[in-house]
Amino acid sequence: MKNIVITGGAGFIGSHVVRLFVNKYPQYNIINLDKLTYAGNLANLKDIEDKPNYKFVKMDICDFEAFYQLMQDEKIDGIIHLAAESHVDRSIKDPFTFARTNVMGTLSLLQAAKLYWESLPEKYEGKRFYHISTDEVYGALKMNHPEGIEPPFKTVASSEGHKAYGDDFFYETTKYNPHSPYSAAKASSDHFVRAYHDTYGMPTIVTNCSNNYGPYQFPEKLIPLFINNIRHRKPLPVYGKGENVRDWLYVEDHARAIDLIFHEGKIAETYNIGGFNEWKNIDLIMVMIKTVDRILGNPEGASLDLITYVTDRLGHDARYAIDSTKLQKELGWEPSLQFEEGIEKTVRWYLDNQEWMDNITSGEYEKYYEEMYKGR
Ligand code: NAD
Ligand code: TYD
Numbered sequence: 001m002k003n004i005v006i007t008g009g010a011g012f013i014g015s016h017v018v019r020l021f022v023n024k025y026p027q028y029n030i031i032n033l034d035k036l037t038y039a040g041n042l043a044n045l046k047d048i049e050d051k052p053n054y055k056f057v058k059m060d061i062c063d064f065e066a067f068y069q070l071m072q073d074e075k076i077d078g079i080i081h082l083a084a085e086s087h088v089d090r091s092i093k094d095p096f097t098f099a100r101t102n103v104m105g106t107l108s109l110l111q112a113a114k115l116y117w118e119s120l121p122e123k124y125e126g127k128r129f130y131h132i133s134t135d136e137v138y139g140a141l142k143m144n145h146p147e148g149i150e151p152p153f154k155t156v157a158s159s160e161g162h163k164a165y166g167d168d169f170f171y172e173t174t175k176y177n178p179h180s181p182y183s184a185a186k187a188s189s190d191h192f193v194r195a196y197h198d199t200y201g202m203p204t205i206v207t208n209c210s211n212n213y214g215p216y217q218f219p220e221k222l223i224p225l226f227i228n229n230i231r232h233r234k235p236l237p238v239y240g241k242g243e244n245v246r247d248w249l250y251v252e253d254h255a256r257a258i259d260l261i262f263h264e265g266k267i268a269e270t271y272n273i274g275g276f277n278e279w280k281n282i283d284l285i286m287v288m289i290k291t292v293d294r295i296l297g298n299p300e301g302a303s304l305d306l307i308t309y310v311t312d313r314l315g316h317d318a319r320y321a322i323d324s325t326k327l328q329k330e331l332g333w334e335p336s337l338q339f340e341e342g343i344e345k346t347v348r349w350y351l352d353n354q355e356w357m358d359n360i361t362s363g364e365y366e367k368y369y370e371e372m373y374k375g376r
Helices: 013-024 044-048 062-072 088-093 096-119 183-202 222-231 252-262 280-297 325-331 337-354 354-361 364-373
Strands: 003-007 029-034 054-058 078-081 128-134 204-209 211-213 236-239 245-251 268-273 278-280 307-310
Touching: 003 013, 003 062, 013 044, 013 252, 029 062, 044 054, 078 096, 078 252, 088 096, 088 183, 096 128, 096 183, 096 204, 128 183, 128 252, 183 245, 204 252, 211 252, 211 337, 211 354, 222 236, 222 280, 222 337, 222 354, 236 280, 245 252, 245 280, 245 337, 252 268, 268 325, 278 280, 280 307, 280 337, 337 354, 354 364
Parallel strands: 003 029, 003 078, 029 054, 078 128, 128 204, 204 268, 211 245, 236 307
Antiparallel strands: 245 278
């Protein structure tokens, strides 16, 4: 493979994948295809934008004709598909946009790739369509150990004393059971990708990853939102009781997994990606408060008064926890960072990159945020 399109490359995870591929593979032509929605930001890629093996194309993944043309013009061999509407709260307000982009956009890419690859003498030989999905498609796990138990797995990503909050985990074989419009749309797109393999023989791969954190995440998501709000002494809106559990992975570890799976993963397989690193929201929020206060030189606990319990998210999934044993055993991937190191790096990055944050949080987005949180 030589000519590779990465969709959604101007977003959070996509920008880390683009950066990794552009720096690691000078022999590839990397095309970052992105519509630049509110979540897309070319400032995420300033450090690599002048590299000779990098090109940005502004395009909507729903534009079938334009993408089919691009496949032909650029002789695309590989697609790594990350473009999506990605925020659960927005999906609750506006599910149509999620169906359009996540379902129809993915289908449009699949169909264009099919037409182009089937027109070549070698057909699907050496081609690959790699779809990035989420663990949220599996639904929600039970919290049958609300106080936490010793986890059955130990990996680098989990810190000393970390806990599991239930007996069960998401496996590659877990039945899909999405609850939010976001996860329902992602689940649908996953099914279409697998259908293109099963029906037409397209070489596809799907991976399902847990919650990512790290630099360049849009500040409507929990971690960057709270770091920024602590800094500005704004309220920290904790949904419900803050008891929901998420499984966190440092974004560069996800990008490394994507690189490995794109090159060495088996066609038609699914791989779960995660670091066995479960956190109750409220415990994670305490870590963020402690870390930001320490770095800013505030007295310990100075920002605790910002915690504000607000109306819960509709249909709020109780617990996500990924079992990534298959990826670790079959392809030898493992996370590189412990959560304490990762969160320290992340907090420092947001505090050191206030201009990046201010460019996003001023203007249009500020109005949206006020509206979103009004009356919560
Ligand atoms: P993001 O919202 O930060 O970025 C999405 C990118 O897609 C943006 O650059 C946006 O401009 C682009 N985009 C949106 N609609 C588009 C369209 N119609 N055409 C072209 N580009 C479009 O999202 P993210 O957090 O980086 O997530 C990337 C992918 O990874 C998504 O598919 C998401 O479902 C998946 N994922 C995310 C997480 C997570 O924790 N963030 C975890 C697992 C999987
Ligand atoms: P989020 O970052 O939106 O990711 P996801 O919903 O895809 O897991 O939210 C992470 C968790 O934090 C989730 O349980 C919802 C909760 N949350 C809050 O309590 N307050 C907030 O302001 C946000 C954005 C999220």
